[in-house]
Amino acid sequence: MAASPSDLRRAGNEEFRRGQYGPAAELYTRALELLEATGEAAAEERSVLLANRAACRLKDGACSLCVADCNSALDLVPFGIKPLLRRAAAYEALERYPQAYVDYKTVLQVDCSVQAAHDGVNRMTKALLEKDGVNWRQKLPPIPTVPISAQTRWSAPSAGAPGANAPPATAPQREPDKAAANTERARTLKEEGNELVKKGNHKKAVEKYSESLKLNQECATYTNRALCYLALKQYKEAVEDCTEALRLDPKNVKALYRRAQALKELKDYKSSIADIKSLLKTEPKNTAALKLLQELNRA
Template structure:
């Protein structure tokens, strides 16, 4: 199956543009044809020997630079893609499935659902801030910061994104950035109790 082939290629080099684009296309197609549990219906993905990965990594640095440029262009193209109405609906359904998994405490699986949702449509601020919550719970603070930043690009008044990024910055001991996020949040919601409490905690660590 093409999806398995693409995943195998990405084990060797995760910057191959055609494989990245193929994965995105196949994910949407498989969700259409097999439904939300499409991953369970696929054959297992063969493991690529570490030696093969090392051989690829030993290629001249110029080749890696070119691959990095291609990867960057592919990422930009994906972000700039305008989703269809069908994609937006699929994204909504997947986000809701992610929300249900969060309620059950299954944050790792929820991240997968939110990621699939963002492949369909990356225009929903709440999907990024919801995935950021999962990253916070799993103590992946840098990823949480990135998702909150994306959420705020889409909605500059996303209070949850400000709060979660402030929490992540605090965990990373970046108290100045954390305090700035809380201050921005309190300009939007001056009476936000959790934010006021977090501000006091962060303020104690500012020098």
């Protein structure tokens, strides 16, 4: 007897519990394909599956894919708390702080008691203040107004109970949410590493980033650790970290630039030039990359 979408979802939840995020994502994908093949509308069920798959993407550091899944989930069921929170976390990892801020604030319109959203708003406020100064609010995208109906209806049911109307805090099954504690701890460790980099303590920062990566493989953490390895003249390690970052985000500018720097020091000029040219396809006016390319052409 063929597995139903519900069977596949439950199997995906079990894989997620075991930390098998890739297999879990595949099961959620199969469930989605089955719903489409049978022509079932099931907007809420599809939204839940997409939000669960987004949690897998987030845990694996595939933040752009996480954003895409959350967008699809929110198209089906607007103002769902789980896809909003996961998209916010992905934006934060991608250092797209204005978008993350908007999502965290939107969650608080739906339910002002969500602590993760309060914490996110605080982190984003600090990051945006550092980045854009006192006028940071003027550069924000518009924050959507959540209709009253969405404030009284829980639009992202639990993975284990599609259609349930209980708030996420009391939902009977929360498998993908078990990653939240690890993700939060990983983010804290990354921020501690960032502070150490500002103080010039690259060796200690590497330790913090390494601890963070054990909990959550995130592109920005790899590129941050690569920066430390460059400062410590550990060029092979820097190349490895940038390669991992590019596996998660193939067009990441920082990863391409830092790998090019490391490859230059390793005298692999051909590969270094290739990375810079890839970077310039995304940012053709990147002055640091153009300068490095000039240096490489003279090497």
